[in-house]
Amino acid sequence: MIVFGLEGTAWNLSAALVDERGVLYEKSATYVPAKGGIHPREAAQHHAEHMAKVVGDVLAHSRESGLRPDAIAFSQGPGLGPCLRTVATAARVLSQRFSVPLLGVNHCVAHIEVGKWQSGARDPAVIYVSGANSQVLALRQGRYRIFGETLDISIGNAIDKFARSVGLSHPGGPKVEELALKANRYIPLPYTVKGMDLSFSGLSTAATEAAKKHDLADVCYSLQETAFAMLVEVTERAMAHAEKKETMLVGGVGANKRLGEMLNTMCLERGARFYLPPRKFMGDNGSMIAYTGLLMHKSGRQTPIEESGVRPNYRTDDVAVTWA
Amino acid sequence: MGQEGDAVEIGRGAEAVITLEQGKVRKVRLAKSYRLPELDERIRAERTLREARITSDARRHGVPTPIICDVMRFEIEMEHLGGEKLKDIITPEISEMVGEMVGRLHKGGIIHGDLTTSNMILKSGRVHLIDFGLAFYESSVEAQGVDVHVYFQTLESTHDRPQELIDAFRAGYTRIYPGAEAVLERVNEIKARGRYL
Numbered sequence: 395m396i397v398f399g400l401e402g403t404a405w406n407l408s409a410a411l412v413d414e415r416g417v418l419y420e421k422s423a424t425y426v427p428a429k430g431g432i433h434p435r436e437a438a439q440h441h442a443e444h445m446a447k448v449v450g451d452v453l454a455h456s457r458e459s460g461l462r463p464d465a466i467a468f469s470q471g472p473g474l475g476p477c478l479r480t481v482a483t484a485a486r487v488l489s490q491r492f493s494v495p496l497l498g499v500n501h502c503v504a505h506i507e508v509g510k511w512q513s514g515a516r517d518p519a520v521i522y523v524s525g526a527n528s529q530v531l532a533l534r535q536g537r538y539r540i541f542g543e544t545l546d547i548s549i550g551n552a553i554d555k556f557a558r559s560v561g562l563s564h565p566g567g568p569k570v571e572e573l574a575l576k577a578n579r580y581i582p583l584p585y586t587v588k589g590m591d592l593s594f595s596g597l598s599t600a601a602t603e604a605a606k607k608h609d610l611a612d613v614c615y616s617l618q619e620t621a622f623a624m625l626v627e628v629t630e631r632a633m634a635h636a637e638k639k640e641t642m643l644v645g646g647v648g649a650n651k652r653l654g655e656m657l658n659t660m661c662l663e664r665g666a667r668f669y670l671p672p673r674k675f676m677g678d679n680g681s682m683i684a685y686t687g688l689l690m691h692k693s694g695r696q697t698p699i700e701e702s703g704v705r706p707n708y709r710t711d712d713v714a715v716t717w718a
Numbered sequence: 719m720g721q722e723g724d725a726v727e728i729g730r731g732a733e734a735v736i737t738l739e740q741g742k743v744r745k746v747r748l749a750k751s752y753r754l755p756e757l758d759e760r761i762r763a764e765r766t767l768r769e770a771r772i773t774s775d776a777r778r779h780g781v782p783t784p785i786i787c788d789v790m791r792f793e794i795e796m797e798h799l800g801g802e803k804l805k806d807i808i809t810p811e812i813s814e815m816v817g818e819m820v821g822r823l824h825k826g827g828i829i830h831g832d833l834t835t836s837n838m839i840l841k842s843g844r845v846h847l848i849d850f851g852l853a854f855y856e857s858s859v860e861a862q863g864v865d866v867h868v869y870f871q872t873l874e875s876t877h878d879r880p881q882e883l884i885d886a887f888r889a890g891y892t893r894i895y896p897g898a899e900a901v902l903e904r905v906n907e908i909k910a911r912g913r914y915l
Contacts (some may be wrong), residue, residue: 582757588863589852620757623750
Protein backbone atom coordinates (compact mmCIF):
# COMPACT_ATOMS: atom_id res chain seq x y z
CA MET A 395 0.00 0.00 0.00
CA ILE A 396 1.22 3.49 -0.89
CA VAL A 397 0.02 6.54 1.01
CA PHE A 398 0.59 10.20 0.26
CA GLY A 399 0.86 12.34 3.41
CA LEU A 400 0.71 16.09 3.91
CA GLU A 401 1.91 17.86 7.06
CA GLY A 402 1.57 21.58 7.78
CA THR A 403 0.35 22.18 11.33
CA ALA A 404 2.91 24.90 12.05
CA TRP A 405 6.31 25.84 10.60
CA ASN A 406 6.95 23.02 8.16
CA LEU A 407 5.03 22.17 5.03
CA SER A 408 5.98 18.66 4.04
CA ALA A 409 4.62 16.05 1.64
CA ALA A 410 5.71 12.44 1.44
CA LEU A 411 5.00 9.09 -0.11
CA VAL A 412 5.49 5.96 1.99
CA ASP A 413 4.77 2.27 1.84
CA GLU A 414 5.04 -0.40 4.55
CA ARG A 415 8.80 -0.66 4.16
CA GLY A 416 9.88 2.93 4.20
CA VAL A 417 9.77 6.47 2.91
CA LEU A 418 9.67 6.55 -0.89
CA TYR A 419 9.99 10.31 -1.28
CA GLU A 420 9.64 13.46 0.78
CA LYS A 421 9.71 17.17 0.00
CA SER A 422 9.48 20.05 2.49
CA ALA A 423 9.38 23.83 2.64
CA THR A 424 10.17 25.52 5.93
CA TYR A 425 8.67 28.77 7.12
CA VAL A 426 11.14 31.02 8.91
CA PRO A 427 9.57 34.07 10.57
CA ALA A 428 11.13 37.40 9.60
CA LYS A 429 11.36 38.17 13.30
CA GLY A 430 9.92 36.83 16.55
CA GLY A 431 7.97 33.57 16.73
CA ILE A 432 5.59 31.88 14.30
CA HIS A 433 2.81 34.09 13.00
CA PRO A 434 -0.15 31.80 12.17
CA ARG A 435 -1.39 33.69 9.12
CA GLU A 436 2.08 34.24 7.70
CA ALA A 437 2.81 30.55 8.16
CA ALA A 438 -0.44 29.65 6.35
CA GLN A 439 0.50 32.03 3.54
CA HIS A 440 3.88 30.36 3.31
CA HIS A 441 2.20 26.95 3.04
CA ALA A 442 -0.21 28.18 0.36
CA GLU A 443 2.63 29.68 -1.68
CA HIS A 444 4.74 26.53 -1.52
CA MET A 445 1.93 23.98 -1.78
CA ALA A 446 2.04 23.60 -5.58
CA LYS A 447 5.81 23.11 -5.58
CA VAL A 448 6.00 20.70 -2.62
CA VAL A 449 3.00 18.58 -3.60
CA GLY A 450 3.85 18.81 -7.32
CA ASP A 451 7.36 17.56 -6.65
CA VAL A 452 6.16 14.48 -4.78
CA LEU A 453 3.48 13.75 -7.38
CA ALA A 454 6.01 14.11 -10.21
CA HIS A 455 8.21 11.58 -8.44
CA SER A 456 5.30 9.18 -7.99
CA ARG A 457 4.35 9.47 -11.67
CA GLU A 458 7.90 8.87 -12.84
CA SER A 459 8.24 5.85 -10.57
CA GLY A 460 4.80 4.49 -11.46
CA LEU A 461 3.62 4.74 -7.84
CA ARG A 462 -0.03 5.59 -7.46
CA PRO A 463 -1.20 6.56 -3.94
CA ASP A 464 -3.91 4.35 -2.44
CA ALA A 465 -4.94 7.06 0.02
CA ILE A 466 -4.29 10.71 0.90
CA ALA A 467 -3.45 11.47 4.54
CA PHE A 468 -3.26 14.94 6.04
CA SER A 469 -2.60 16.47 9.44
CA GLN A 470 -6.07 17.35 10.72
CA GLY A 471 -4.83 18.79 14.04
CA PRO A 472 -3.77 19.89 16.54
CA GLY A 473 -2.13 22.95 15.09
CA LEU A 474 -2.57 26.51 13.90
CA GLY A 475 -6.02 26.98 12.36
CA PRO A 476 -5.02 28.88 9.20
CA CYS A 477 -2.22 26.38 8.46
CA LEU A 478 -4.49 23.39 9.02
CA ARG A 479 -7.13 24.78 6.66
CA THR A 480 -4.58 25.27 3.88
CA VAL A 481 -3.41 21.68 4.26
CA ALA A 482 -6.92 20.18 4.51
CA THR A 483 -8.06 21.99 1.37
CA ALA A 484 -5.13 20.64 -0.62
CA ALA A 485 -5.69 17.12 0.72
CA ARG A 486 -9.38 17.11 -0.23
CA VAL A 487 -8.50 18.17 -3.78
CA LEU A 488 -5.91 15.39 -4.07
CA SER A 489 -8.31 12.77 -2.71
CA GLN A 490 -10.90 13.70 -5.32
CA ARG A 491 -8.41 13.94 -8.13
CA PHE A 492 -7.03 10.46 -7.48
CA SER A 493 -10.43 9.09 -6.39
CA VAL A 494 -8.82 7.56 -3.29
CA PRO A 495 -9.89 7.78 0.38
CA LEU A 496 -8.97 10.68 2.59
CA LEU A 497 -7.47 10.14 6.07
CA GLY A 498 -7.44 12.84 8.75
CA VAL A 499 -4.40 12.15 10.94
CA ASN A 500 -3.74 13.37 14.47
CA HIS A 501 -0.37 15.12 14.36
CA CYS A 502 0.74 13.90 17.83
CA VAL A 503 -0.23 10.30 17.13
CA ALA A 504 1.76 10.57 13.89
CA HIS A 505 4.88 11.60 15.83
CA ILE A 506 4.47 8.51 17.99
CA GLU A 507 3.78 6.08 15.16
CA VAL A 508 6.65 7.23 12.94
CA GLY A 509 8.91 7.11 16.00
CA LYS A 510 8.00 3.50 16.72
CA TRP A 511 8.37 2.60 13.05
CA GLN A 512 11.82 4.17 12.73
CA SER A 513 13.29 3.36 16.16
CA GLY A 514 11.95 -0.14 16.74
CA ALA A 515 10.25 0.67 20.06
CA ARG A 516 7.22 -1.57 20.60
CA ASP A 517 5.25 -0.35 23.60
CA PRO A 518 7.02 2.69 24.99
CA ALA A 519 6.18 5.47 27.37
CA VAL A 520 6.46 8.36 24.93
CA ILE A 521 7.87 11.76 25.73
CA TYR A 522 6.72 14.20 23.06
CA VAL A 523 8.40 17.59 23.17
CA SER A 524 8.13 20.34 20.56
CA GLY A 525 7.44 24.02 20.09
CA ALA A 526 3.76 23.41 20.78
CA ASN A 527 3.61 20.29 22.95
CA SER A 528 5.14 18.72 26.04
CA GLN A 529 3.42 15.47 26.93
CA VAL A 530 4.15 12.06 28.34
CA LEU A 531 1.93 9.38 26.87
CA ALA A 532 1.49 5.64 26.79
CA LEU A 533 -0.86 3.25 25.05
CA ARG A 534 -3.53 1.98 27.41
CA GLN A 535 -6.91 0.51 26.57
CA GLY A 536 -6.61 1.35 22.88
CA ARG A 537 -5.60 4.97 23.15
CA TYR A 538 -2.48 7.03 23.67
CA ARG A 539 -3.32 8.35 27.14
CA ILE A 540 -1.75 11.53 28.39
CA PHE A 541 -0.07 10.77 31.71
CA GLY A 542 1.47 14.16 32.21
CA GLU A 543 1.74 17.40 30.31
CA THR A 544 2.63 21.03 30.64
CA LEU A 545 0.11 23.20 32.47
CA ASP A 546 1.19 26.32 30.62
CA ILE A 547 3.68 26.61 27.74
CA SER A 548 5.63 23.85 25.99
CA ILE A 549 9.33 23.25 26.61
CA GLY A 550 10.15 24.35 23.03
CA ASN A 551 8.21 27.56 23.50
CA ALA A 552 9.91 28.19 26.87
CA ILE A 553 13.39 27.83 25.34
CA ASP A 554 12.45 29.95 22.29
CA LYS A 555 11.01 32.71 24.48
CA PHE A 556 14.13 32.78 26.59
CA ALA A 557 16.35 32.73 23.49
CA ARG A 558 14.51 35.68 21.95
CA SER A 559 14.70 37.63 25.20
CA VAL A 560 18.51 37.36 25.21
CA GLY A 561 18.83 38.19 21.52
CA LEU A 562 19.38 34.72 20.03
CA SER A 563 17.70 34.28 16.64
CA HIS A 564 15.00 31.75 15.73
CA PRO A 565 15.11 28.81 16.21
CA GLY A 566 16.61 29.32 19.65
CA GLY A 567 16.84 25.68 20.77
CA PRO A 568 20.02 24.68 18.90
CA LYS A 569 21.75 27.93 19.93
CA VAL A 570 20.88 27.42 23.60
CA GLU A 571 22.17 23.83 23.35
CA GLU A 572 25.44 24.98 21.83
CA LEU A 573 26.00 27.74 24.38
CA ALA A 574 25.23 25.33 27.23
CA LEU A 575 28.32 23.31 26.28
CA LYS A 576 30.51 26.28 27.24
CA ALA A 577 29.05 26.70 30.72
CA ASN A 578 31.06 26.63 33.92
CA ARG A 579 28.42 26.43 36.61
CA TYR A 580 24.80 25.73 37.47
CA ILE A 581 22.56 28.62 38.52
CA PRO A 582 19.52 27.45 40.55
CA LEU A 583 16.23 27.96 38.67
CA PRO A 584 12.64 27.04 39.62
CA TYR A 585 11.84 23.35 39.22
CA THR A 586 8.06 22.91 38.92
CA VAL A 587 6.58 19.42 38.85
CA LYS A 588 3.02 19.02 40.12
CA GLY A 589 2.28 15.36 40.32
CA MET A 590 2.60 14.23 36.71
CA ASP A 591 2.33 17.72 35.30
CA LEU A 592 4.89 20.37 34.46
CA SER A 593 5.12 24.12 34.27
CA PHE A 594 7.73 25.95 32.17
CA SER A 595 6.46 29.51 32.11
CA GLY A 596 8.04 30.59 35.41
CA LEU A 597 11.29 28.82 34.52
CA SER A 598 11.59 30.69 31.22
CA THR A 599 11.01 34.05 32.92
CA ALA A 600 13.48 33.23 35.71
CA ALA A 601 16.11 32.31 33.11
CA THR A 602 15.56 35.63 31.34
CA GLU A 603 16.06 37.42 34.65
CA ALA A 604 19.16 35.35 35.48
CA ALA A 605 20.71 36.28 32.13
CA LYS A 606 20.81 39.92 33.23
CA LYS A 607 23.19 39.03 36.05
CA HIS A 608 25.01 35.89 34.96
CA ASP A 609 27.01 34.53 32.08
CA LEU A 610 24.70 33.59 29.19
CA ALA A 611 26.28 30.16 28.70
CA ASP A 612 25.73 29.33 32.38
CA VAL A 613 22.07 30.35 32.12
CA CYS A 614 21.52 28.30 28.94
CA TYR A 615 23.05 25.30 30.69
CA SER A 616 20.98 25.79 33.86
CA LEU A 617 17.77 26.24 31.86
CA GLN A 618 18.37 22.98 29.99
CA GLU A 619 19.42 21.01 33.06
CA THR A 620 16.38 22.15 35.05
CA ALA A 621 13.76 21.79 32.31
CA PHE A 622 15.04 18.42 31.12
CA ALA A 623 15.26 17.01 34.66
CA MET A 624 11.57 17.90 35.06
CA LEU A 625 10.70 16.10 31.82
CA VAL A 626 12.74 13.01 32.70
CA GLU A 627 11.22 12.79 36.16
CA VAL A 628 7.66 12.81 34.81
CA THR A 629 8.63 10.29 32.13
CA GLU A 630 10.04 7.94 34.75
CA ARG A 631 6.92 8.23 36.87
CA ALA A 632 4.72 7.47 33.84
CA MET A 633 6.86 4.41 33.06
CA ALA A 634 6.44 3.13 36.60
CA HIS A 635 2.72 3.83 36.64
CA ALA A 636 1.93 2.40 33.20
CA GLU A 637 4.41 -0.45 33.73
CA LYS A 638 6.33 0.21 30.51
CA LYS A 639 9.84 -1.08 29.93
CA GLU A 640 10.65 1.31 27.09
CA THR A 641 10.84 5.06 26.64
CA MET A 642 10.82 6.83 23.29
CA LEU A 643 11.59 10.48 22.64
CA VAL A 644 9.82 12.30 19.79
CA GLY A 645 9.15 15.87 18.63
CA GLY A 646 11.43 18.68 17.51
CA VAL A 647 13.06 19.30 20.91
CA GLY A 648 14.03 15.61 20.85
CA ALA A 649 16.94 16.63 18.63
CA ASN A 650 18.63 18.02 21.75
CA LYS A 651 21.46 15.63 22.66
CA ARG A 652 21.46 16.38 26.37
CA LEU A 653 17.77 15.47 26.75
CA GLY A 654 18.35 12.13 25.02
CA GLU A 655 21.38 11.47 27.20
CA MET A 656 19.42 12.13 30.41
CA LEU A 657 16.55 9.88 29.33
CA ASN A 658 19.01 7.15 28.44
CA THR A 659 20.63 7.41 31.89
CA MET A 660 17.21 7.18 33.57
CA CYS A 661 16.31 4.10 31.51
CA LEU A 662 19.63 2.38 32.27
CA GLU A 663 19.07 2.95 35.98
CA ARG A 664 15.63 1.32 35.76
CA GLY A 665 16.70 -1.54 33.53
CA ALA A 666 14.57 -0.14 30.73
CA ARG A 667 15.40 0.69 27.10
CA PHE A 668 15.60 4.09 25.50
CA TYR A 669 14.61 4.63 21.85
CA LEU A 670 15.47 7.64 19.74
CA PRO A 671 14.21 7.82 16.14
CA PRO A 672 16.58 9.23 13.49
CA ARG A 673 16.76 12.99 13.62
CA LYS A 674 14.91 13.63 10.36
CA PHE A 675 11.81 11.97 11.84
CA MET A 676 11.89 13.99 15.06
CA GLY A 677 10.56 17.31 13.80
CA ASP A 678 7.35 17.72 11.78
CA ASN A 679 7.49 15.78 8.50
CA GLY A 680 5.16 14.48 5.82
CA SER A 681 6.32 10.89 6.22
CA MET A 682 4.85 10.63 9.71
CA ILE A 683 1.43 11.67 8.41
CA ALA A 684 1.66 9.32 5.44
CA TYR A 685 2.76 6.38 7.60
CA THR A 686 0.04 6.91 10.22
CA GLY A 687 -2.48 7.26 7.40
CA LEU A 688 -1.22 3.91 6.09
CA LEU A 689 -1.76 2.24 9.48
CA MET A 690 -5.22 3.76 9.76
CA HIS A 691 -6.21 2.77 6.25
CA LYS A 692 -5.01 -0.81 6.70
CA SER A 693 -7.21 -1.05 9.78
CA GLY A 694 -10.21 -0.04 7.66
CA ARG A 695 -10.43 3.64 8.48
CA GLN A 696 -11.15 6.61 6.23
CA THR A 697 -12.31 10.18 6.72
CA PRO A 698 -15.38 11.21 4.68
CA ILE A 699 -15.19 14.76 3.27
CA GLU A 700 -17.89 15.94 5.68
CA GLU A 701 -15.71 14.85 8.62
CA SER A 702 -12.51 16.30 7.23
CA GLY A 703 -12.81 19.71 8.89
CA VAL A 704 -9.72 20.89 10.72
CA ARG A 705 -9.33 20.18 14.46
CA PRO A 706 -6.98 22.81 15.96
CA ASN A 707 -7.40 21.30 19.45
CA TYR A 708 -7.43 17.63 18.43
CA ARG A 709 -6.49 15.61 21.54
CA THR A 710 -4.21 12.61 21.29
CA ASP A 711 -6.60 10.46 23.32
CA ASP A 712 -9.52 11.29 21.02
CA VAL A 713 -8.00 8.83 18.56
CA ALA A 714 -8.96 5.15 18.84
CA VAL A 715 -5.78 3.26 17.98
CA THR A 716 -7.44 0.59 15.85
CA TRP A 717 -4.20 -0.60 14.26
CA ALA A 718 -2.17 -1.62 17.32
CA MET B 719 12.82 -12.33 55.32
CA GLY B 720 15.38 -10.51 57.38
CA GLN B 721 15.94 -11.16 61.03
CA GLU B 722 14.66 -8.84 63.69
CA GLY B 723 16.46 -5.54 63.40
CA ASP B 724 17.26 -5.95 59.71
CA ALA B 725 15.76 -3.63 57.13
CA VAL B 726 13.18 -5.31 54.89
CA GLU B 727 12.22 -3.64 51.63
CA ILE B 728 8.43 -3.24 51.47
CA GLY B 729 8.08 -0.88 48.54
CA ARG B 730 9.91 0.80 45.69
CA GLY B 731 8.57 3.58 43.48
CA ALA B 732 10.01 5.86 40.83
CA GLU B 733 11.37 8.12 43.55
CA ALA B 734 11.97 6.29 46.77
CA VAL B 735 12.62 2.97 48.45
CA ILE B 736 10.63 2.01 51.54
CA THR B 737 11.90 -0.35 54.18
CA LEU B 738 10.62 -1.69 57.48
CA GLU B 739 13.19 -1.53 60.21
CA GLN B 740 12.70 -2.18 63.93
CA GLY B 741 8.98 -1.63 63.64
CA LYS B 742 9.35 1.69 61.83
CA VAL B 743 8.94 2.62 58.18
CA ARG B 744 11.89 4.31 56.53
CA LYS B 745 11.40 6.13 53.23
CA VAL B 746 14.59 7.09 51.42
CA ARG B 747 14.58 9.27 48.31
CA LEU B 748 17.07 7.87 45.84
CA ALA B 749 19.65 9.90 43.95
CA LYS B 750 18.99 10.22 40.23
CA SER B 751 22.15 10.24 38.19
CA TYR B 752 20.45 11.82 35.17
CA ARG B 753 20.26 15.19 36.91
CA LEU B 754 23.05 17.39 38.24
CA PRO B 755 24.00 16.41 41.81
CA GLU B 756 23.23 19.85 43.21
CA LEU B 757 19.82 19.95 41.53
CA ASP B 758 19.16 16.36 42.56
CA GLU B 759 19.98 17.04 46.19
CA ARG B 760 17.92 20.20 46.26
CA ILE B 761 14.85 18.40 44.90
CA ARG B 762 15.19 15.40 47.22
CA ALA B 763 15.75 17.58 50.28
CA GLU B 764 12.81 19.86 49.44
CA ARG B 765 10.45 16.97 48.87
CA THR B 766 11.51 15.07 51.96
CA LEU B 767 10.89 18.11 54.09
CA ARG B 768 7.61 18.90 52.36
CA GLU B 769 6.34 15.35 52.68
CA ALA B 770 7.16 15.27 56.40
CA ARG B 771 5.53 18.63 56.93
CA ILE B 772 2.34 17.92 54.98
CA THR B 773 1.97 14.44 56.52
CA SER B 774 1.89 16.05 59.96
CA ASP B 775 -0.16 19.03 58.82
CA ALA B 776 -2.85 16.77 57.33
CA ARG B 777 -3.26 15.13 60.73
CA ARG B 778 -3.91 18.53 62.28
CA HIS B 779 -6.76 18.89 59.80
CA GLY B 780 -8.28 15.64 60.99
CA VAL B 781 -6.83 13.28 58.40
CA PRO B 782 -5.24 10.20 60.00
CA THR B 783 -1.65 9.82 58.80
CA PRO B 784 1.42 7.99 60.11
CA ILE B 785 3.29 9.81 62.86
CA ILE B 786 6.61 11.17 61.65
CA CYS B 787 9.40 10.02 64.00
CA ASP B 788 12.43 11.55 62.36
CA VAL B 789 13.40 13.52 59.26
CA MET B 790 16.87 13.42 57.82
CA ARG B 791 18.08 15.14 54.68
CA PHE B 792 16.64 12.60 52.20
CA GLU B 793 14.91 10.25 54.62
CA ILE B 794 11.77 10.07 56.68
CA GLU B 795 11.27 7.63 59.51
CA MET B 796 7.64 7.11 60.44
CA GLU B 797 5.19 4.98 62.33
CA HIS B 798 4.36 1.60 60.77
CA LEU B 799 0.60 1.51 60.48
CA GLY B 800 0.01 -2.10 59.63
CA GLY B 801 -3.69 -2.33 58.77
CA GLU B 802 -5.10 -3.18 55.36
CA LYS B 803 -4.76 -1.39 52.03
CA LEU B 804 -8.08 -0.14 50.70
CA LYS B 805 -7.10 -1.62 47.37
CA ASP B 806 -7.93 -5.05 48.80
CA ILE B 807 -10.96 -4.33 50.98
CA ILE B 808 -12.85 -1.31 49.68
CA THR B 809 -16.65 -1.20 50.05
CA PRO B 810 -19.14 1.65 49.56
CA GLU B 811 -19.08 2.27 53.34
CA ILE B 812 -15.29 2.65 53.29
CA SER B 813 -15.41 4.82 50.15
CA GLU B 814 -17.77 7.15 51.98
CA MET B 815 -15.18 7.45 54.74
CA VAL B 816 -12.59 8.25 52.05
CA GLY B 817 -14.89 11.04 50.86
CA GLU B 818 -15.01 12.51 54.36
CA MET B 819 -11.26 12.17 54.78
CA VAL B 820 -10.48 13.88 51.43
CA GLY B 821 -13.06 16.55 52.30
CA ARG B 822 -11.09 17.40 55.46
CA LEU B 823 -7.83 17.43 53.50
CA HIS B 824 -9.15 19.83 50.87
CA LYS B 825 -10.79 21.99 53.52
CA GLY B 826 -7.30 22.29 55.00
CA GLY B 827 -5.88 23.54 51.69
CA ILE B 828 -3.91 20.37 50.94
CA ILE B 829 -3.78 18.43 47.68
CA HIS B 830 -2.50 14.86 48.05
CA GLY B 831 -1.54 14.40 44.42
CA ASP B 832 -1.82 10.61 44.31
CA LEU B 833 -5.15 9.51 45.79
CA THR B 834 -5.07 5.84 44.85
CA THR B 835 -6.47 3.01 46.97
CA SER B 836 -2.89 1.76 47.46
CA ASN B 837 -2.18 4.91 49.44
CA MET B 838 -5.05 4.43 51.87
CA ILE B 839 -4.99 2.11 54.84
CA LEU B 840 -7.84 0.99 57.09
CA LYS B 841 -6.74 0.65 60.67
CA SER B 842 -8.82 0.71 63.84
CA GLY B 843 -11.90 1.58 61.80
CA ARG B 844 -10.37 4.73 60.30
CA VAL B 845 -8.99 5.45 56.83
CA HIS B 846 -5.36 6.58 57.03
CA LEU B 847 -3.66 8.41 54.19
CA ILE B 848 0.00 7.78 53.31
CA ASP B 849 2.61 8.84 50.73
CA PHE B 850 2.46 12.62 50.61
CA GLY B 851 5.44 12.66 48.23
CA LEU B 852 3.44 14.49 45.57
CA ALA B 853 1.38 16.63 47.95
CA PHE B 854 1.24 20.41 47.84
CA TYR B 855 -0.71 23.33 49.25
CA GLU B 856 -3.41 24.66 46.97
CA SER B 857 -7.11 25.47 47.30
CA SER B 858 -8.17 25.81 43.63
CA VAL B 859 -11.17 23.90 42.31
CA GLU B 860 -8.97 22.59 39.49
CA ALA B 861 -6.35 21.07 41.81
CA GLN B 862 -9.01 19.53 44.04
CA GLY B 863 -10.84 18.26 40.96
CA VAL B 864 -7.72 16.55 39.62
CA ASP B 865 -7.11 15.05 43.08
CA VAL B 866 -10.62 13.52 43.18
CA HIS B 867 -10.36 12.51 39.52
CA VAL B 868 -7.31 10.38 40.29
CA TYR B 869 -9.30 8.55 42.97
CA PHE B 870 -12.25 7.91 40.63
CA GLN B 871 -9.87 6.69 37.91
CA THR B 872 -8.37 4.19 40.34
CA LEU B 873 -11.83 2.94 41.27
CA GLU B 874 -12.77 2.56 37.62
CA SER B 875 -9.61 0.78 36.57
CA THR B 876 -9.11 -1.58 39.51
CA HIS B 877 -12.38 -2.19 41.34
CA ASP B 878 -15.69 -3.88 40.56
CA ARG B 879 -18.85 -1.81 40.49
CA PRO B 880 -17.00 1.54 40.66
CA GLN B 881 -20.15 3.62 40.39
CA GLU B 882 -21.37 2.60 43.86
CA LEU B 883 -17.97 3.48 45.31
CA ILE B 884 -17.93 6.83 43.48
CA ASP B 885 -21.44 7.71 44.69
CA ALA B 886 -20.48 6.82 48.27
CA PHE B 887 -17.38 9.03 48.03
CA ARG B 888 -19.45 11.92 46.72
CA ALA B 889 -21.82 11.61 49.69
CA GLY B 890 -19.01 11.65 52.25
CA TYR B 891 -17.07 14.41 50.49
CA THR B 892 -20.15 16.64 50.19
CA ARG B 893 -21.04 16.14 53.84
CA ILE B 894 -17.66 17.45 55.03
CA TYR B 895 -16.53 19.93 52.40
CA PRO B 896 -18.66 23.01 51.59
CA GLY B 897 -16.94 23.47 48.20
CA ALA B 898 -17.70 19.89 47.14
CA GLU B 899 -20.31 20.68 44.52
CA ALA B 900 -18.01 22.83 42.37
CA VAL B 901 -15.20 20.27 42.68
CA LEU B 902 -17.38 17.30 41.68
CA GLU B 903 -18.67 19.27 38.72
CA ARG B 904 -15.07 20.00 37.71
CA VAL B 905 -14.25 16.30 37.95
CA ASN B 906 -16.79 15.60 35.20
CA GLU B 907 -15.20 18.33 33.10
CA ILE B 908 -11.70 16.95 33.66
CA LYS B 909 -12.91 13.52 32.66
CA ALA B 910 -14.51 14.93 29.51
CA ARG B 911 -11.20 16.57 28.62
CA GLY B 912 -9.83 13.08 28.31
CA ARG B 913 -6.95 13.86 30.54
CA TYR B 914 -5.51 10.66 31.89
CA LEU B 915 -4.46 10.46 35.53
